[in-house]
Amino acid sequence: MKKGSRIEGLGSGRKPGIGSGSSAAGSRPQTLDPRPSSSLSRAQLLDLYYWMRLTRTLEERLVALYRQTKVVGGLFRSLGQEADAVGSAFALERRDILSPLIRNLGAMLVKGATPVEILRQYMAKGDSPTRGRELNIHFGDTDRGFIGQISPLGDMVPVMAGVTLSFKMRGEDRVGLVYVGDGATSTGAFHEGFNFAAVQCCPLVVIVENNGYAYSTPIAKQTAAKQFVDKAIGYGVPGVQADGNDVLAVYDATKPAVDRARAGGGVTLIELMTYRRKGHAEHDNQSYVPPGEIERWERENDPLTRYVARLTGELGFGESDIAGVDQRVRAEVDAATETAEASPTPAALDALIGIYADPPAEQPLWFREGVRSAVDTHERAQGWGTFDTKPASGGD
Amino acid sequence: MGEITYLEAIREALFEEMERDRDVFCIGEDIGAYGGAFKVTEGLLAKYGEQRVIDSPISEIAIVGAAAGAAHMGMRPVVEMQFIDFLANAYDMLTNYVATARYRAFLPCPMVVRGPSGGYVRGGPFHSQNPEAGFVHTPGLKVVYPATAEDAKGLMKAAIRDDDCVLFFEHKYLYRRIKAEMPSGDHVVPIGKARVAREGRDVSVITYAATVWKALEAAEQVEKEDGLSVEVIDLRSLAPLDDEAIQRTVRKTSRVLIVHEDTRTGGLAGEITARINESSFAWLDAPVLRVTAHDVPLPYAPALEDFVLPQVADIVRAVRALAAY
Numbered sequence: 001m002k003k004g005s006r007i008e009g010l011g012s013g014r015k016p017g018i019g020s021g022s023s024a025a026g027s028r029p030q031t032l033d034p035r036p037s038s039s040l041s042r043a044q045l046l047d048l049y050y051w052m053r054l055t056r057t058l059e060e061r062l063v064a065l066y067r068q069t070k071v072v073g074g075l076f077r078s079l080g081q082e083a084d085a086v087g088s089a090f091a092l093e094r095r096d097i098l099s100p101l102i103r104n105l106g107a108m109l110v111k112g113a114t115p116v117e118i119l120r121q122y123m124a125k126g127d128s129p130t131r132g133r134e135l136n137i138h139f140g141d142t143d144r145g146f147i148g149q150i151s152p153l154g155d156m157v158p159v160m161a162g163v164t165l166s167f168k169m170r171g172e173d174r175v176g177l178v179y180v181g182d183g184a185t186s187t188g189a190f191h192e193g194f195n196f197a198a199v200q201c202c203p204l205v206v207i208v209e210n211n212g213y214a215y216s217t218p219i220a221k222q223t224a225a226k227q228f229v230d231k232a233i234g235y236g237v238p239g240v241q242a243d244g245n246d247v248l249a250v251y252d253a254t255k256p257a258v259d260r261a262r263a264g265g266g267v268t269l270i271e272l273m274t275y276r277r278k279g280h281a282e283h284d285n286q287s288y289v290p291p292g293e294i295e296r297w298e299r300e301n302d303p304l305t306r307y308v309a310r311l312t313g314e315l316g317f318g319e320s321d322i323a324g325v326d327q328r329v330r331a332e333v334d335a336a337t338e339t340a341e342a343s344p345t346p347a348a349l350d351a352l353i354g355i356y357a358d359p360p361a362e363q364p365l366w367f368r369e370g371v372r373s374a375v376d377t378h379e380r381a382q383g384w385g386t387f388d389t390k391p392a393s394g395g396d
Numbered sequence: 397m398g399e400i401t402y403l404e405a406i407r408e409a410l411f412e413e414m415e416r417d418r419d420v421f422c423i424g425e426d427i428g429a430y431g432g433a434f435k436v437t438e439g440l441l442a443k444y445g446e447q448r449v450i451d452s453p454i455s456e457i458a459i460v461g462a463a464a465g466a467a468h469m470g471m472r473p474v475v476e477m478q479f480i481d482f483l484a485n486a487y488d489m490l491t492n493y494v495a496t497a498r499y500r501a502f503l504p505c506p507m508v509v510r511g512p513s514g515g516y517v518r519g520g521p522f523h524s525q526n527p528e529a530g531f532v533h534t535p536g537l538k539v540v541y542p543a544t545a546e547d548a549k550g551l552m553k554a555a556i557r558d559d560d561c562v563l564f565f566e567h568k569y570l571y572r573r574i575k576a577e578m579p580s581g582d583h584v585v586p587i588g589k590a591r592v593a594r595e596g597r598d599v600s601v602i603t604y605a606a607t608v609w610k611a612l613e614a615a616e617q618v619e620k621e622d623g624l625s626v627e628v629i630d631l632r633s634l635a636p637l638d639d640e641a642i643q644r645t646v647r648k649t650s651r652v653l654i655v656h657e658d659t660r661t662g663g664l665a666g667e668i669t670a671r672i673n674e675s676s677f678a679w680l681d682a683p684v685l686r687v688t689a690h691d692v693p694l695p696y697a698p699a700l701e702d703f704v705l706p707q708v709a710d711i712v713r714a715v716r717a718l719a720a721y
Contacts, residue, residue: 155493158458159468192458192461193458196458355535356498358559
């Protein structure tokens with residue numbers, strides 16, 4: 001699969017159509033749509049659908065592999081949240097860096113992560129991006145512009161504050177974007193990182209994906225705030241709330257925040273309203289969800305269904321355009337699955353490599369070297385007791 | 397060049413490294429305009445400006461995390477913990493994020509986290525700790541704890557140049573109490589190498605940081621009073637440990653005392669004892685002994701602190717016991 005070719009849509013340099021009111025004196029009031037998404041090309045509009053469909057199809061493939069016990073660990077879905085990941089990442093330039101969370105597979109794909117990498121990660125393959133060291137979508141590539149998350153929530157906010165601090169210190173024209181869920185907003189790391197980035201005026205966009213639940217905990221037990229976007233006031237930064245299941249609305253909320261960060265305006269908090277239709281992970285039976293809630297979101301507010309209606313309606317795409325994307329996605333996921341399944345498992349000794357730059361590897365312990373016991377190979381003093389001569393080196 | 401203190405030696409290393417490498421920057425609480433709680437960073441702001449000497453909010457998680465993020469992008473941050481006790485506030489960021497970054501994500505984390513450590517200063521429970529053991533236990537972190545001014549400078553320069561995260565413990569009791577003339581030129585002390593602080597034949601004392609000086613004092617005393625020849629090993633680097641230096645002294649004297657200011661249970665002395673047991677059991681003429689702090693939070697009152705922490709007399713008693721075994 002050609003890496004990069006599918007992300008040409010990113011950063012095509014088109015200026016968003018800024019509203020008429022702020023234009024230079026004497027200019028005529030214009031009827032331009034003020035939304036940045038109105039400047040997206042037709043290819044880009046279809047790209048948005050491609051990334052969302054790829055996310056969903058890839059995850060559906062992962063479910064199949066999970067049921068075949070080919071996925072080694074847990075499986076985390078972003079079903080129903082594809083628009084918020086894709087629409088926000090689409091607002092970044094290639095040189096920008098984002099840090100995804102567990103339900104931002106779509107953002108990683110937009111940034112250049114490939115289906116085969118995702119599949120290899122889940123199947124713990126030796127040629128996966130982390131060589132079998134980390135799970136699921138916990139991986140990154142600073143060259144392509146994404147940094148892998150870790151499991152303790154909120155930690156990526158300080159880290160991305162530092163990444164963007166380095167942009168500022170070096171005068172680089174780059175922006176960072178970090179995703180957190182509603183649950184992570186309760187962590188100390190979120191607060192400290194956010195406050196630090198705001199004080200330092202880092203070029204950082206913080207997206208709070210409000211999907212209703214943190215594992216089983218509903219937002220009412222997470223915060224007394226009416227809405228997460230209110231937290232922006234406390235940090236002295238602008239806050240924006242948008243419909244996270246409308247990919248163009250997500251883009252329209254994110255793009256100005258990215259532009260603002262790039263222009264030196266500092267941090268913006270964006271709350272994207274969405275809904276987690278699957279459990280925390282595949283094992284979670286969602287017994288804590290009120291009856292009918294999931295079905296209602298599926299029926300009335302599916303981001304792909306909504307966008308397809310938009311594309312084939314007011315945006316004037318044909319059914320064949322949609323079918324073409326679907327077909328391409330299926331072919332790509334099929335090919336990636338075949339490749340990933342053929343990938344080798346990691347060599348056990350690779351577990352000891354690269355904890356530090358120096359030393360480059362740890363040594364296997366004696367009981368992994370076929371020795372009967374430590375005492376068998378134990379060096380013996382030549383005589384029992386004190387002696388002053390230097391013994392032969394080695395031992396252990 | 398005259399003698400400078402342990403504290404000035406650290407400061408000199410910071411100036412030299414910031415001068416040498418534009419990617420080096422300092423970040424911490426009150427380190428800029430105020431120059432740091434102990435004035436280690438005094439003068440840096442005037443010379444290098446706010447971009448490279450950053451006064452941070454009181455946010456240990458944020459400054460350690462931000463340092464990691466900047467380090468991923470090629471910077472070389474030096475983070476000050478106002479007191480090393482506050483490493484606990486950043487424990488998750490250091491152990492879960494920083495320590496694993498290279499291994500799990502191939503992300504370099506060349507950063508230093510430094511700060512005033514240790515007791516004997518009537519600092520009470522939160523300004524006296526020696527929390528090194530938890531970090532020595534964490535794969536992916538390096539830990540150094542110098543005892544001399546020369547090593548303070550040379551190890552700081554090595555730590556800043558290291559491609560991984562180095563926790564740099566500075567003993568605040570030593571800050572202004574010891575002085576030395578700095579070796580000329582670019583003085584870098586390699587991480588992972590112990591130092592023989594005193595040659596001896598009869599008993600080895602393996603230690604680090606402030607208790608190196610207590611061990612030296614005890615060695616003088618038992619030499620005068622008992623005619624015992626005590627070797628003192630200053631580990632300097634706790635992760636990685638210098639196994640060769642430990643083996644060398646164990647096999648030389650066959651009687652070993654390990655001394656540290658940290659509490660006893662789960663402290664470094666237990667680990668060193670286990671290594672000696674595995675590598676040099678047959679060379680031992682006596683059980684390995686430990687002189688450490690008692691397993692209590694460090695109290696404030698002099699009578700209490702002095703009782704809890706290891707003293708010269710304790711080391712003297714242990715050395716005599718080993719020699720007589």
